Every structure is written in C-alpha cells, then in structure tokens.
Amino acid sequence: MLIIKNRKILFALATVFVPIIFLSQCINTAPRTDPRGTAYAEEHTCRQCHQAIYDSALLTAHFNASAAATLQNVPGHFNTGHNSFIYDSITRVQIEKRESGYYQVLYKNDIAQESGRFDIGFGFRHAQTWLYWNNDQTYELPVSYYRAVNNWGTSPGFSATIPNFNRLIGVDCFECHSSYISTKKKAAGDYFSKAGEPELLEKSSLVYGIDCQRCHGPAAQHADYHVQHPDIKVAKYIVSKQSLNQQQKLDACAVCHSGNDKRKLRSRFFFRPGELLADYFLPSLSPDSSRAFDVHGNQFNLLKQSKCFLGSNSMTCASCHNPHNRSTNGAPGAENIAAYSQKCMGCHTEAAGNFCTVDVVPGLLLQDNCIDCHMPKQSSNAISFQLSGSTDLSAYLLRTHRIAIYNNLTRRKNESKDH
Ligand code: HEC
Ligand code: HEC
Ligand code: HEC
Ligand code: HEC
Ligand code: HEC
Ligand code: HEC
Ligand code: HEC
Structure with missing residues (x-):
C-alpha cells in the first residue's frame, strides 16, 4: 500500500483529485442516498431504462413483502363488531383508527391497558402481520390478518387466551422480508449482536420490500455507465443471468426460500447473485433427501426432492x-x-x-x-x-x-x- 507521509504532497494531491471526484459526481447522477451505500442507485433510476419490468415488479408480493403501514394499505375490518379479538369475557384487543394511524389496543373490562401502532406491515399474499417501534426495537402485534378467511386471527405463534405485546422481532425477519436494515453499535465487520446484547435497529436505514437491487446486487455503476453510454445495448457492471450456473440461480432464490434452520455465517443482506448459500450457512447435519420440509418458506428443498428436478439438469425457480x-x-x-x-x-x-x-x-x-x-x-x-x-x-x-x-x-x- 502507498503511504504518503509528506503533508505538502498530500495537500497538492488533494487539490487536484478532490475537484475531479466532485465534478465527476455532478456529471454522473444525483447524490446517492440509499442506506446500503453509494454502490446502490436510487431504486427509481432503474425505471428510466427498464420501465416495463419496474412497473410490473412494483405490484409483486416481493416488493410488498414489507411496507410502512398507512391508513390506506392495511387490509381487514375496522367497524364495530368486526374489529376485535376476544381473549376472554373481560379481555379483548381492538383495532382502532386514530389520526396517527391504526392501533391494536388491549382492553380489560373496557379500560385500555396498552397499545401498539401498526408501524411496519410484513406479508402480502396470504397474510399480514404488523410490528411497532419502541425506541430502537420492533415488536410484533398480537393480531394479524388472514386473507383465506378474510378475518383477524392470532399472529403466528401467539396465544388466543393471553394477549402479548412483547414479542421482540429482530433483524432476522427483515433479512427475508426487506431489502435492508442496519443494526446499531456493532463493531466494524461485526453484524450480529453477541449473545445477551440487545439487537438495536437503525430505523432510518430500513429499505422496505424486496427491490431490484436486493435480487440483482448493487447497480449504481451499471446505471451510471448506461446513462453515459445510451448506445451500448449489452449490460455492463451487473451480474448477467447468462453467467450463472443452475446452482447459482437457485441459490439466489433459496437464500430466502430454503427455511431458517441453518447456522448463519453472514447476514443474508450481503448475498449477491453469483454467490452460493454455502458461503452464508453451515450445512445442516441430517441428509436433505429424507427430511420432511415445511411448505412454508422452504420451496427450494421440496423442489429438490421432486423427480422433475432430479431428472432434468436445468430446472430453476425461473x-x-x-x-x-x-x-x-x-x-x-x-x-x-x-x-x-x-x-x-x-x-x-x-x-x-x-x-x-x-x-x-x-x-x-x-x-x-x-x-x-x-x-x-x-x-x-x-x-x-x-x-x-x-x-x-x-x-x-x-x-x-x-x-x-x-x-x-x-x-x-x-x-x-x-x-
Ligand atoms: C440508462 C439506462 C439503464 C439504467 C438506468 C439501468 N439499466 Fe439495467 N440495463 C441497461 C441496458 C442497456 C441493459 C442491457 C439490455 C437489457 O438487458 O435490457 C441492462 C440490463 C440489465 C440487467 C440484465 C443483465 C443480464 O444480462 O442478465 C439487469 C439485471 C439490470 N439491467 C438491472 C438494473 C437495475 C437493478 C437498475 C437500477 C438500479 C438498472 N438496471 C438501471 C440499461 C440501464
Ligand atoms: C430477500 C428474500 C427473498 C428472495 C431473494 C426471494 N424471495 Fe421470493 N419471497 C420472499 C418473501 C418474504 C415472500 C413473501 C411475500 C409476501 O407475500 O409477503 C416471497 C414470495 C414469493 C413468491 C410468492 C408470491 C407470488 O407472487 O406468487 C414466489 C413465487 C417467490 N417468492 C419466488 C421467488 C423466486 C423465483 C426468487 C428468486 C428469483 C425469489 N422468490 C427470491 C422472499 C424472497
Ligand atoms: C428465511 C427467510 C424468512 C425469515 C427469516 C422469515 N420469513 Fe416470513 N416468509 C418467508 C417466505 C419465503 C414467505 C412466503 C412464502 C411461504 O410462506 O412459503 C414468508 C411469509 C411470511 C408471511 C405471510 C406472507 C404471505 O402473505 O405469504 C408473514 C406474515 C411472515 N412471513 C412474517 C415473518 C416474520 C414476522 C418473521 C420473523 C419472525 C419472518 N416472517 C421470518 C421467508 C422468511
Ligand atoms: C425476486 C428477485 C428479483 C427482483 C426483485 C427483480 N429481479 Fe430482475 N431478474 C431476476 C431473475 C432471477 C432474472 C433472470 C430471469 C431468467 O432467468 O429468465 C432477472 C432478469 C432481469 C433482467 C434481464 C431481462 C429479463 O427479463 O430476463 C432485467 C433487465 C432485470 N431483471 C431488471 C430488474 C429490475 C429493474 C428490477 C426492479 C424493478 C428487478 N429486475 C427486480 C430476479 C429479480
Ligand atoms: C386429476 C388429477 C391429475 C391431473 C389433473 C393431472 N395428473 Fe398427472 N397424474 C395423476 C395421477 C394419479 C398419476 C398416476 C397415474 C398412474 O399411476 O398411472 C399421474 C401421473 C403423471 C405423470 C407420470 C407419468 C408416468 O409415466 O409415470 C406425469 C409426468 C404427470 N402425471 C404429469 C401431469 C401433467 C403435466 C398434468 C397437466 C397437464 C397432469 N399430470 C394432470 C393425477 C393427475
Ligand atoms: C424442465 C422439465 C420439467 C418440467 C418443467 C416439469 N417436469 Fe415433471 N418431470 C420431469 C422429469 C425429467 C421427470 C422425471 C421423469 C423420470 O424420472 O422418468 C418428471 C417427473 C414428473 C412426475 C412423476 C413423478 C413421480 O414421482 O413419479 C410428475 C407427476 C410430474 N413430473 C409432473 C409435473 C408437473 C405437474 C409439472 C408442472 C408443475 C412438471 N412436472 C414440470 C421434467 C419436468
Ligand atoms: C415446476 C414449476 C415450479 C417451479 C420449478 C417452482 N415453482 Fe413455485 N410455484 C409453482 C406453482 C404452480 C405455484 C402455485 C401457483 C401460485 O401460488 O401462484 C407455486 C407457488 C410458489 C410460491 C407461493 C406458495 C403459495 O402457496 O402461496 C412460492 C413462494 C414459490 N412458488 C417459490 C418458488 C421457489 C423459491 C422456487 C425455486 C426453488 C420455485 N417456486 C420453483 C410452480 C413452480
């Protein structure tokens, strides 16, 4: 590595290079504000050149896998008689609309005890559950919405007799349901909290939904290059699907669709197309061929047990x-x-x-x-x-x-x- 000790040389170099860096940024694009860093373009810039894909992708379950809850996007019933979950004769959780949003409010003998606001919605296609912020942590609300029955029900794993507003939700859920959130107070390179340490989330760094760059990797350089070279029709600075083999293609989906029982080596947030799951997880000990995988969240391992998959050597999720x-x-x-x-x-x-x-x-x-x-x-x-x-x-x-x-x-x- 080149180490410059002389301050004068350093200053001289700075006066030459800083304006160049500054100017080239002005020419290129707007400032980068994505919480994932400057290698990431603003998502909407993809639309400039990939309009059809972009407009269609906005409507997918992936893009809506998590979202800021608003008065408009929360499904379910809010009218009296349809907005309560009854725990026992004196205890209920009621869904209420207030000026600042929707709330789940716990009543005992008609006296409000505690409440949580619908801050973040998780899920789109079959069910939706909500988290509320409390300082730097998120908690799941006790009642969720299920599309199949078009009704409120207990959030998965929650009791139907004892309401609970204290289920802490860590970064794990976000790794599969959002594009990014950072954890606070971590040492450099240390993403996971140590055992016993509270896992604090950086609220402003949350990138909702599963977006283009979550699947394709950082694409600022790609976008910049093509803005400057509109005549070039071959993709530059982005992983091309032609360059991926079957396992790499599968792993790009399996990173979120192969269950959550393996020991993590690195955060899923850092997975890029072309990488392999083996770099992110320790292998599970029991042989995959005989295991009974759950239909929820494990499409990859179930597909791998199919004769279609075993008999053809090209099948991927796509x-x-x-x-x-x-x-x-x-x-x-x-x-x-x-x-x-x-x-x-x-x-x-x-x-x-x-x-x-x-x-x-x-x-x-x-x-x-x-x-x-x-x-x-x-x-x-x-x-x-x-x-x-x-x-x-x-x-x-x-x-x-x-x-x-x-x-x-x-x-x-x-x-x-x-x-
Ligand atoms: C200024 C134009 C431009 C912008 C902005 C742009 N792209 Fe592209 N992109 C291209 C061109 C040109 C190609 C090559 C032709 C094609 O596949 O459509 C391409 C191809 C791609 C491919 C296919 C790669 C392959 O070969 O399989 C992906 C993926 C992609 N772009 C993602 C993105 C993402 C994500 C963004 C937003 C961050 C983005 N692009 C922004 C011009 C652009
Ligand atoms: C970052 C994690 C993540 C990655 C990567 C990912 N998925 Fe998903 N996928 C999800 C989540 C979470 C949902 C549930 C969305 C919902 O309904 O809220 C989902 C839902 C789906 C659905 C059902 C929704 C629908 O519209 O039918 C399909 C199909 C699917 N994914 C296929 C894929 C394929 C194919 C890939 C790879 C190209 C992929 N996923 C990559 C997390 C991911
Ligand atoms: C390993 C990745 C992964 C993790 C971790 C994960 N999920 Fe999911 N989740 C998925 C996938 C994939 C789906 C959709 C497909 C399915 O159900 O098989 C899904 C579906 C859901 C759904 C229903 C969405 C729908 O409409 O299909 C909800 C709600 C949900 N997850 C909430 C959570 C919460 C809360 C956590 C944390 C406690 C969590 N998930 C952790 C991958 C994950
Ligand atoms: C769930 C993961 C996922 C998301 C989200 C996603 N893509 Fe893709 N994209 C893929 C996969 C997988 C392929 C390769 C498809 C194939 O093999 O046929 C692909 C292919 C492409 C291509 C090559 C042309 C084509 O249609 O095959 C472009 C361009 C592209 N994506 C752009 C985007 C843009 C722009 C966004 C955001 C609006 C986006 N993608 C969101 C997974 C994703
Ligand atoms: C009403 C239910 C039903 C539907 C619909 C159906 N299958 Fe089948 N399929 C079966 C059953 C049951 C068998 C086993 C029949 C036997 O033992 O001869 C079978 C056998 C097969 C086999 C194995 C053939 C073999 O030689 O062993 C294939 C491949 C197959 N189906 C594909 C399909 C495809 C593709 C479709 C849609 C075009 C389809 N099936 C629609 C029920 C169904
Ligand atoms: C990429 C090609 C491909 C696709 C797509 C495909 N299959 Fe297959 N399928 C195969 C091969 C190869 C076999 C194994 C034939 C053998 O072993 O003789 C197979 C076997 C089967 C069998 C026999 C399974 C058994 O246990 O005996 C059924 C049933 C079947 N496929 C149904 C389907 C259905 C339904 C779909 C669509 C959802 C589908 N396949 C899509 C290639 C494919
Ligand atoms: C042979 C065809 C085929 C392949 C390959 C395939 N899927 Fe599917 N998938 C389907 C069908 C059919 C459905 C049911 C249609 C629907 O839910 O919209 C489905 C539904 C899903 C769902 C929603 C499940 C539900 O009940 O809501 C998810 C998530 C999903 N697929 C993920 C994947 C992933 C990840 C891969 C690769 C590991 C994959 N699929 C490979 C055919 C396939």
Whole structure:
C-alpha cells in the first residue's frame, strides 16, 4: 500500500483529485442516498431504462413483502363488531383508527391497558402481520390478518387466551422480508449482536420490500455507465443471468426460500447473485433427501426432492416463475393454475411419451389442472392461527413444491394391474 507521509504532497494531491471526484459526481447522477451505500442507485433510476419490468415488479408480493403501514394499505375490518379479538369475557384487543394511524389496543373490562401502532406491515399474499417501534426495537402485534378467511386471527405463534405485546422481532425477519436494515453499535465487520446484547435497529436505514437491487446486487455503476453510454445495448457492471450456473440461480432464490434452520455465517443482506448459500450457512447435519420440509418458506428443498428436478439438469425457480410479475393477475390471494400448467407441458407432452397417465375424470380439463393434483395445497406445520372465540387451530395452506403423484387424490389408471 502507498503511504504518503509528506503533508505538502498530500495537500497538492488533494487539490487536484478532490475537484475531479466532485465534478465527476455532478456529471454522473444525483447524490446517492440509499442506506446500503453509494454502490446502490436510487431504486427509481432503474425505471428510466427498464420501465416495463419496474412497473410490473412494483405490484409483486416481493416488493410488498414489507411496507410502512398507512391508513390506506392495511387490509381487514375496522367497524364495530368486526374489529376485535376476544381473549376472554373481560379481555379483548381492538383495532382502532386514530389520526396517527391504526392501533391494536388491549382492553380489560373496557379500560385500555396498552397499545401498539401498526408501524411496519410484513406479508402480502396470504397474510399480514404488523410490528411497532419502541425506541430502537420492533415488536410484533398480537393480531394479524388472514386473507383465506378474510378475518383477524392470532399472529403466528401467539396465544388466543393471553394477549402479548412483547414479542421482540429482530433483524432476522427483515433479512427475508426487506431489502435492508442496519443494526446499531456493532463493531466494524461485526453484524450480529453477541449473545445477551440487545439487537438495536437503525430505523432510518430500513429499505422496505424486496427491490431490484436486493435480487440483482448493487447497480449504481451499471446505471451510471448506461446513462453515459445510451448506445451500448449489452449490460455492463451487473451480474448477467447468462453467467450463472443452475446452482447459482437457485441459490439466489433459496437464500430466502430454503427455511431458517441453518447456522448463519453472514447476514443474508450481503448475498449477491453469483454467490452460493454455502458461503452464508453451515450445512445442516441430517441428509436433505429424507427430511420432511415445511411448505412454508422452504420451496427450494421440496423442489429438490421432486423427480422433475432430479431428472432434468436445468430446472430453476425461473422455469416456472417470472420474478418480475405478480403470480396472478387477480387479487393477491388468487391463483392462475392454467398458466402454470403450461409450464409443466413444456416438458411433459404426449409426443415425448412422458405425459400424464391418469384416467381423466369426465368434465375435468387435465391441461388446466396439473397443479392441483401434483402440487396440492398442504397445511404448514410451522404456521397456524386461531380465530377469535375459536379453540381450533386454523390451517395455513400452501402449495407443496415436491412435485409428485399424490395417490389419495385420484384413481390410478392401472389400479387393477397393481392388485
Ligand atoms: C440508462 C439506462 C439503464 C439504467 C438506468 C439501468 N439499466 Fe439495467 N440495463 C441497461 C441496458 C442497456 C441493459 C442491457 C439490455 C437489457 O438487458 O435490457 C441492462 C440490463 C440489465 C440487467 C440484465 C443483465 C443480464 O444480462 O442478465 C439487469 C439485471 C439490470 N439491467 C438491472 C438494473 C437495475 C437493478 C437498475 C437500477 C438500479 C438498472 N438496471 C438501471 C440499461 C440501464
Ligand atoms: C430477500 C428474500 C427473498 C428472495 C431473494 C426471494 N424471495 Fe421470493 N419471497 C420472499 C418473501 C418474504 C415472500 C413473501 C411475500 C409476501 O407475500 O409477503 C416471497 C414470495 C414469493 C413468491 C410468492 C408470491 C407470488 O407472487 O406468487 C414466489 C413465487 C417467490 N417468492 C419466488 C421467488 C423466486 C423465483 C426468487 C428468486 C428469483 C425469489 N422468490 C427470491 C422472499 C424472497
Ligand atoms: C428465511 C427467510 C424468512 C425469515 C427469516 C422469515 N420469513 Fe416470513 N416468509 C418467508 C417466505 C419465503 C414467505 C412466503 C412464502 C411461504 O410462506 O412459503 C414468508 C411469509 C411470511 C408471511 C405471510 C406472507 C404471505 O402473505 O405469504 C408473514 C406474515 C411472515 N412471513 C412474517 C415473518 C416474520 C414476522 C418473521 C420473523 C419472525 C419472518 N416472517 C421470518 C421467508 C422468511
Ligand atoms: C425476486 C428477485 C428479483 C427482483 C426483485 C427483480 N429481479 Fe430482475 N431478474 C431476476 C431473475 C432471477 C432474472 C433472470 C430471469 C431468467 O432467468 O429468465 C432477472 C432478469 C432481469 C433482467 C434481464 C431481462 C429479463 O427479463 O430476463 C432485467 C433487465 C432485470 N431483471 C431488471 C430488474 C429490475 C429493474 C428490477 C426492479 C424493478 C428487478 N429486475 C427486480 C430476479 C429479480
Ligand atoms: C424442465 C422439465 C420439467 C418440467 C418443467 C416439469 N417436469 Fe415433471 N418431470 C420431469 C422429469 C425429467 C421427470 C422425471 C421423469 C423420470 O424420472 O422418468 C418428471 C417427473 C414428473 C412426475 C412423476 C413423478 C413421480 O414421482 O413419479 C410428475 C407427476 C410430474 N413430473 C409432473 C409435473 C408437473 C405437474 C409439472 C408442472 C408443475 C412438471 N412436472 C414440470 C421434467 C419436468
Ligand atoms: C415446476 C414449476 C415450479 C417451479 C420449478 C417452482 N415453482 Fe413455485 N410455484 C409453482 C406453482 C404452480 C405455484 C402455485 C401457483 C401460485 O401460488 O401462484 C407455486 C407457488 C410458489 C410460491 C407461493 C406458495 C403459495 O402457496 O402461496 C412460492 C413462494 C414459490 N412458488 C417459490 C418458488 C421457489 C423459491 C422456487 C425455486 C426453488 C420455485 N417456486 C420453483 C410452480 C413452480
Ligand atoms: C386429476 C388429477 C391429475 C391431473 C389433473 C393431472 N395428473 Fe398427472 N397424474 C395423476 C395421477 C394419479 C398419476 C398416476 C397415474 C398412474 O399411476 O398411472 C399421474 C401421473 C403423471 C405423470 C407420470 C407419468 C408416468 O409415466 O409415470 C406425469 C409426468 C404427470 N402425471 C404429469 C401431469 C401433467 C403435466 C398434468 C397437466 C397437464 C397432469 N399430470 C394432470 C393425477 C393427475
């Protein structure tokens, strides 16, 4: 490393270089304000050149995986009779609209005890839960909204008999549901808090949702270059999808879609396309092939158990999902099974001799329904919730990514031969 000891030389160098750096920044772009650092462009600059992708991505579950709660974006019922969760005859949590936002308020014998404001919303497609800020920490509110029942229920893991406003939510949830938040008082290079140390979050550094640069990596240099070279049509200074192998492509999704049971080596926030999960987590000890992975949050490991995945050497999440489109055109909870079935028929055709062998039930259009039979909805073991006044657990249903023959669903064509 070059060490300059002479102050005069240092000053002379500074008078030459500082204005150059300053000028080049003026020419390039607006000042960088992204909390992730100057390597990150302002998100909206991507729209200049990638308008269609940008406008479509804004509507996806990823972009809305977390958001500042406002009076406009909180789903659910707020009218009397539909806005309370009853814990017992004297205890309820009521959802209230006030000038400063929505609140969950705990009442005992109609006397308000404690409350939390809807500050941050987590979740979009199936459910939404809310956090409130208290100093430099976030806490989950006891009641969440579930789209399948269009109603309030206990937040996942919360009691239906004892209201709790003290569930601390650390940086972990943000690593999968947002693009960034920094932790305070860390030593250089030390992102994780030591055991016993409170994990304090830097409120102003929160980047909501999963944005372009969360998936593609920092892109300020890319954006600057193309602003200055509008005639260049080949992407520069950004990881190209052509350069990634199958495992790298899978890992770019699996960083958030392969469960949360592995020991972390580094924060997920620092993952960049092209890197491998093995650099971020210690391998799990039990063999993956025989484990029962949950349908919630672990699409990667379930897909890896499918014959489709094992038999083809090119399958990635993008074989079926367009990461820039909402998976449906309708309401967030809706599905578009027929369109996904077309993806199956990209590999499975009569002509190739690997088409479905089931006896078709009259009136059922096989071609529109591959998904319901081969990727059925299953109940999550990790998430369940309770409705107000109910002692039963309500199932949280998600599609399994272990694509297979689920015999209980249909009669086999060759049933007679089997027995
Ligand atoms: C001034 C124009 C411009 C801006 C601003 C811009 N890009 Fe690009 N980008 C391009 C061009 C040109 C290409 C190459 C053609 C293509 O793939 O569309 C490209 C390609 C890409 C690719 C595809 C790389 C590949 O080969 O697979 C990604 C990803 C990308 N840009 C991300 C971004 C992100 C994220 C932002 C915002 C931070 C951004 N771009 C801002 C011009 C721009
Ligand atoms: C930073 C973490 C993260 C990364 C990286 C990520 N996801 Fe997600 N994904 C999520 C979260 C969180 C949700 C839940 C969003 C919600 O509904 O609130 C989600 C939801 C989804 C959904 C369901 C929503 C819908 O519209 O259908 C699909 C499909 C999906 N992700 C596919 C992918 C694919 C494919 C990739 C890789 C290209 C990927 N994800 C990368 C975190 C991530
Ligand atoms: C390892 C990544 C990861 C972590 C950590 C994580 N989640 Fe998620 N979460 C996901 C993914 C992926 C989905 C959507 C797909 C699914 O359910 O399989 C999801 C779904 C959700 C949903 C339902 C959203 C919807 O509509 O589908 C909520 C609410 C949620 N998470 C809250 C939390 C909270 C609160 C925490 C922290 C206690 C947390 N998550 C931690 C990855 C994660
Ligand atoms: C959930 C992760 C994710 C998010 C968020 C995301 N992308 Fe992508 N993007 C991908 C993946 C994966 C590919 C490669 C798709 C493939 O292999 O077909 C891709 C491909 C691209 C390409 C290459 C052209 C194409 O369509 O294949 C461009 C350009 C691009 N993305 C820009 C953006 C911009 C701009 C944003 C923000 C508005 C964005 N992406 C948000 C994952 C993401
Ligand atoms: C990239 C190509 C590809 C795609 C896309 C694909 N598959 Fe497959 N699938 C395969 C291969 C290869 C096999 C294994 C064939 C073998 O082992 O003989 C397979 C096997 C299967 C099997 C037999 C499973 C078993 O346990 O016997 C079913 C059922 C199946 N696929 C259904 C689907 C459905 C439904 C979809 C869409 C959601 C789909 N596939 C998408 C390539 C694909
Ligand atoms: C062979 C096709 C196929 C592949 C490959 C695939 N998916 Fe899916 N995925 C589907 C279908 C079909 C659905 C159900 C349609 C829907 O929910 O919109 C789905 C739904 C999802 C959901 C929402 C689950 C729910 O019930 O709401 C998530 C999250 C998801 N996929 C993530 C991934 C990830 C991550 C990968 C790669 C590890 C992946 N998928 C690979 C076909 C596929
Ligand atoms: C009504 C439920 C149902 C629907 C819809 C359905 N399948 Fe099947 N599929 C089955 C059953 C059950 C079997 C096992 C039949 C047997 O044992 O012969 C099967 C077998 C298969 C196999 C294995 C064939 C073999 O040679 O072993 C593949 C591949 C397959 N289906 C793909 C598809 C695709 C692609 C679609 C959509 C075009 C589809 N299936 C729609 C129920 C269904």
